[in-house]
Amino acid sequence: MTDPSALTAEAVAAIGKAQTSAELERLEVEYLGRKSGRVSKLLEGIDKLSPEERAALGKAVNESKRAIEEALSGRRSQLEENRLADLAETEAIDVTFPGPPLDRGHVHVLTQVRRQIETVLESLGYQVELGPEVETEWYNFEALNITAGHPAREMWDSFYFSPELLLRAHTSPVQIHAMQRIKEPPIYIITPGRCYRRDAPEATRLPYFSQVEGLAVDKGLTFGDLKGTLLYMIQSLYGRERKVRVRPSFFPFTEPSFEFDVSCGICGGMGCKSCRHKGWLEVGGCGMVHPQVLRNGGIDPAQWNGYAWGFGIERMAMLKHDVDDIRLFYESDLRFLEQF
Amino acid sequence: MRISYEWLGDFLDLDGVTPKDAADVLTRLGVEVESLTMVDLSNIVIGKVLEQKPHPKSRTPLWIHQVDIGVRVEQIIAGAPNAVPGTLVPVALPGTTVPNGKVVKDMNIAGFKASGMLCSADELMLGEDHSGILLLDRGKPGDPLTSIIPSQAIMEAEITSNRPDCMGHLGVARELAAGLGRPMKRDFMPSFTGTADPPGRELVKVSVDDPDLCSRYIGGVIKGVRVGRSPDWMQRRLRACGVRPINNIVDITNYVLFEYAQPLHAFDLARLNGPAIHVRRAREKEKLLSLDGVVRDLTPDMLVIADALRPVAIAGVIGGEETAVTTATTDILLESANFNGASVRQTSRALGLRTEASSRFERALPPELALAGARRAASLIAELAGGTVHREWADVYPRPQQPVRVILRPALIDDVLGTHVPLEEAESILKRLNFHVKVMGDGEWDVLPPVFRLDVTIPEDLVEEVGRVHGYDRVPPTLPGRRHERWTPATPSLDRRLDAIREVLAGAGYSETWSPALVSGRQLEALRIAAHAMRVSNPLSDDMDTLRTSLLPSLMDAMALNRDRGRLDIRIYEIAEAYLARVGDHNGGQPEEPLRLAALASAGATADEGRDALYRLKSVLDGCVAAMSAPSCMYDRASAELFHPGRCAAVMLDGRQLGYIGELHPTVSAGAGIDGRVVAFEVDVEPMVAESRIPRAQPLPRFPRVQRDLAVIVDETVAAGVLHTAIKEVAGDLLEHVRAFDEYRGAQVSEGHKSVAFTLTFRSPERTLTDAEVDKVMAEIKLGLEKRHRARFRE
Missing domain, CATH: 1.10.287 (Helix Hairpins)
Structure with missing residues (x-):
């Protein structure tokens, strides 16, 4: 025991x-x-x-x-x-060894830029309005004060289906539709969408592109308000150090009319190779809405006035991401699309 | 348009204003200077050719010159043969950079030293001509070239279509003067008129058939001109504007075009039949040999200038060769007219010929400009070609230009600009731009624009004039805001709602594409999806002549492109409109523009890989629908163009067909240049958005679930979806979820049959289920499947 x-x-x-x-x-x-x-x-x-x-x-x-x-x-x-x-x-492992590739899909850079633009302008109270791409001559031209034989029609050489029907040359027709639908200002809208112009494809332009236009119709709006809106938009998208320059120009649907530029992000406006020594990069057009256009939209110009502006989404994306050939956006080459 | 800085100096004092300053001021005023080229000639010297010999060894013809450059003689080799001994030439010595950017170096060409370069007009940016060495008509060897030709600054400016008056130096100078606050040295309307007898209108009969197309025609008779070279300064300015000098008469007409923006034409009076001018539409089958040496077929849409017998010019576009001014010409008819812009544009397009004249008439010139241009040209011809100008020109002016008065409430300026511009400043700006301002009793302004400004018609136009000279950069930026009594509540945009779908697709490895909506109609026809296609009547090319009726061909092209560039596994999608002509409409009305979502994925090579890829793609589509919080889709076997006949389903949402999913037909994928299988879907997006619901929270289950598997053996023709529905119908409330997870054919089941395995999840909201309860439901399910589908079960 x-x-x-x-x-x-x-x-x-x-x-x-x-x-x-x-x-x-x-x-x-x-x-x-x-x-x-x-x-x-x-x-x-x-x-x-x-x-x-x-x-x-x-x-x-x-x-x-x-x-x-x-x-x-x-x-x-x-x-x-x-x-x-x-x-x-x-239990030590080699932490520098790479993980397996993540099969992540990419949202198109133009979608991303359009999203940013919508977000910025929605924060100012603008709402998205959409309209048809195949438009009538009246909405695309006449209502915008671009009468038949107007010398400015050269700027919008268009694709036609019949004498009355064409692919819209800009999203401006949506402004007329919106004024007719909303009837009573205030109107604060943006109109993103595809547009078409009969220009041969090259590095800086395509016969198809995407535009965003903004329209404000209210009481007592001024050119200063237009300028402030552009500055808010540009600084929100590109950074608060950016400046906006507004130059007189001509469009039949605005009076006065302007083109607006953003200061070069590389040289800050001093002039460098990337802005071709201008210090400024062209963005789009804008102006105070022509009284006749308000009338065509059913708005009384004696009571209300407005401003409008427009630019290409591709142009915005090119400026933001240093893309030097607009055709890349529409070629669907994954080596390009996966960079964003 | 090209603007010569030196030329602007004719009209205003440019002291202390550099070309860069002028360009900046003009841009701020709305004459956008796109580039400024400085042509510095100060380092080019004048040389005299002493000797010219052919190069003995060179294979291409070269000439060896001995050139006197004042201090010494240099040996210079050139390819052009025109620098013969005795000529004066511009010489760029080694180390010099010539204006077009070329750097000159000491060279040795096949054994012969070459110390410098003889320059062409093109290299010195004094003209387009690069065919030979620029020959100088005077100058001292060794002197800088600037002793006879000043350095130049040339601006390339974009003139907006409302300002044809700025398509000449005078108009641009007026803008610059207003912007700088300096006076203009010259009036718009020259005072010169001819004095010789008899009156010009008795020498040539002018008639205008169609006042709508020609609102004014001035024909001035000038006799006894000596045709020859125009002076250097004129030639230089024309070259700066991109035009080659011809002779003094033609050069003067061009010069006035670049000065006043008024196109002119000079006919050899002796070669005009009549002599008479008849402005009329061309007749059927008429032809004209134009100045550029081309025989032009005319149509009755075109306005022509005819003499008593035949057309001698195409109105506003180009003159005829047979009546052109030559060295033999002594008497001329000077034409200064106003033609309808739309008509000139149409003619110029039909002929495929755009000229300096047509590009000005197209923009609707003011008829008053015709007289100013005619007077200016006549005075230059008298001065430089020694002509005798007859008095009282023919001036057919059926539609005189009407003055337009604009009444301005001056407060509008501040109201529109959003800044304060003192009234005196505003008035002074308008006056500097040649507007007449009359302040009326009630404080409003009665404003008369100058005759050359047809673009100013409403008060807002005057605000623009004041604003641009005052300076838009001086207006402080503000954001609008007032107390609104009405508003529209915010709603997310359609595209932002679709971001939920993009998230799912990105997670599943799908990348988004944007592709052109204009595609090849022939391709759509070959794919048999062209029934509702809209065709463009004026396409740029036949690969962009039709609006797409489906996104799939674009995605197939994208896949083929990425395959070509070395990608094998490709998953892509696009969200965009398709365009479908409404039934019975043949390009008459607006089409439907349904927003579509389409996706494409490579799917291996074998039938099994294709099937598995299709099932994975179904899960992706289900995920997209779920992300929109819409009810689940149903899939029904279907057949559709583009798809594999045995592997295609209609996608149904709440009884409505959204589109199709399936494997692409092998001939379709092969036709797009893709080897291997491809799976795809294309669905309408708007019904998904319409069916989208706000998700409502369900209470979390309090009791455990019970899971059972069931392998159902049925005839091969019975679809899994049908069994799924049958199970749900028989099982009752305790069945929470059922899903098929495997399909088997082979040794374990008899010929013509298959086994489909399901996972069933049971749960009660009130209690923990017992095995006996679940067994009972399982037995009911089996019984139901036996009865409905003669099913047997594998244990």
């Missing part, structure tokens, strides 16, 4: 030497297994002992169990501590 305290000492010593949790597992079964564990075996033949001896043995065995359990859990936490302390060596 084994002495419980000797068995305890043997077990505790073995546990103290164990190096892995598997070893501890094995020792636990060896000593504390319910039927064949060595501690349980101490109780073999206990029924032959006197009540006093029986009580003493029971107590000794219980103590032995508790001591071994304590040793086990102590050693376990020690081993776990050791393992955590060694993680830096045992």
Whole structure:
């Protein structure tokens, strides 16, 4: 018959030497297994002992169990501590090794720029209005004060389906539709969409492009308001250090009419190679809405006035992302599209 | 238009105003100077050719010159043969940069030293001519070229279509003078008139048939002219404007065109039959040999100038060769007329001939300009060609220009500009621009624009005149804002709502494309999707002559392009309109423009890969629909153009067909130049948006779910979608979700049958389900499938 305290000492010593949790597992079964564990075996033949001896043995065995359990859990936490302390060596990986490629699709850069433009102008209270791309002669030209035979028609050489039906040359017809629908100002709208002009494709222009126009009709609007709106838009899109220059120009649907430029982002307006030494980059056209155009939209110019501006989304994207050939936007070459 | 800085100096004092300053002021005023070219001639010297010999060794013909440049004689080699001994030539010595950018170096050409370059007009930017060396008519060897030709500054400016008066130097100078606040040195209307008898109108009869097309025709008779070279200064200015000098008479007409913007023409009076001028429409089959040596076929749409017998010029476009001024000419008829802009444009387009004259008439010139131009030209001819100008020219003026008065409430200036311009300043600006201003009793201004400004008709036009000279850069930027009593609540734009779809597609690896809506009609026809196509009547080319009826051909082209550039796995999509002519409309009315979403993915080579890719694509489409918070789509077997006959489904949303999904027909993908299989869908977007609902939160389940799999063996013809519907109908409320996850054909099932495996999820909102409860429902499902579809089950 084994002495419980000797068995305890043997077990505790073995546990103290164990190096892995598997070893501890094995020792636990060896000593504390319910039927064949060595501690349980101490109780073999206990029924032959006197009540006093029986009580003493029971107590000794219980103590032995508790001591071994304590040793086990102590050693376990020690081993776990050791393992955590060694993680830096045992589980180190090469963190410079690349992850597998992420198959991320790309939203088209023109969608991204259109989204930014919409967001900026919506923050000023403008709402998006849409209209048909196949337009009538009246909405595309006449209503905008571009009468038949007007010398300015040269600016909008168009694709026709019939003498009365054409692909819109600008999104301005949407302004007329919007005035007719809304009827009572205030009107603050933007009109993004595709337009078409009969120009042979080259690096700076295409026969198809996308435009955004803005229109404000309200009481007492001024050229200063137009200028401020352009400045807000340009600075929101390109950064607050940018400046806007407004130059007189001519459009039949605005009076006065202007073109607007943004200061070159590279030289800040001093003139450099990228702005062809002008210091300014052309963005679009704008002006105070011609009274006849308001009338054509059913708005009384004696009570209301307005301003409008327009530009190409591609042009904005070219200026923002240094794209030097407009054709890249429509070629669907993934090597280009995945850059944005 | 090209503007010569030196020429502007004829009309105003440019002291202290550099060419760059002038360009900046003009741009601010609305004459946009796009480029400024400085032609610095100060480092070019005058040389005299002493000797010219052919190069003995060179294969291309070259000439070796000995040139006296004052201090020494240099050997210079040139390719042009015209610098014969005795001529004076411009010489650029080694180290010089000539105006066109060429750097001159010491060279050795096939054994002969070449120290410098003899310059052409083109190299010195004094003209377009690069065929030979520019020969000088005077000058001292060794002197700088600037001793006879001043350095030049040439501005390339864009003149807006409302300002034909600025298509001449006088108009541009007037703008510059107003902008600088300097006086003009010369009046608009020259005082010169002829004095010789008899009156010119008795020498030539002028008649105008169609006053709508010709509102004025002035014909001046000048006799006894000596045709010869025009003076250097005139030749230089014409060259600066891009025109080659011809003879003094022709040069004077061109010169006045570039000065006044009034085109003129000189006829040899002796070669005019009659002599008479008849402004009329061309007759059928009439022809004219024009000055550029081309025989022009005329049509009755075209206005011509005819003599008693035949057309002698095409009105406003070009003159005829047979009546042109030559060295033998002594008497001329000087034409200064006003032709209808639209008619000139139409004629110029029909002939494919745009000239300096036509580009001015196109913009509707004021008829008063014709008289100013005629007087100016006549005075120059008298001065430079020694002609005798007869008095009282023929002047047929059926539609005299009417003065337009504009009444301006001066407060409008501040109201529109949003800044304060003092009234005195505004009045002074208008006067500097030659407007007459009369302040009326009620404070309003009665303004009379100058005769050359037909573009000013409403008060806002006057605001623009004041604003641009005052300076738009002086107006402070503001944002509008007043107390509004009415507004429209904000709604997200359609395109921003579709960003939810873009997110799903980006996550699934699909990249967005924007492709042209104008495509090849022939391609649509070959694909048999041209039934509703709208064809452009004036396309630029036949690969952009039709509006697309589907986005898929564009995506197929994009895939082929990226394949060509080395991509194998391609996933792309586009959101854009298709254009469908309405039934019964043949280009008569506006088409439907449904917004479409189309996607395309490469799908391997084998039938199995194609099938798997199609199922993945279905999940992508389901994801897009779910992202719009629209109800789920149903798919029904279908057949459609472009798609594989056995692998195409109609996409149904709430009983409405959105479009198709499937594998592309092998001939379609091969026809687009794509090898391998391609899966695609194209659906209408607007119904999805219309069906979009705000998601409502559902309570989270409180009790656990129970999952069971069920392998259903059925006849091959029974679709998984049909089994799915049957299971849902039989199962009742406890079935939360069912989804097919595997399809099997082969040894384990009998011929003509397949096994479809489903995962079923059961849950009760009220209690934890027992196995017995679920077993009971499963038994009902099996019974139902047995009855409806003669299904058996694999254990």
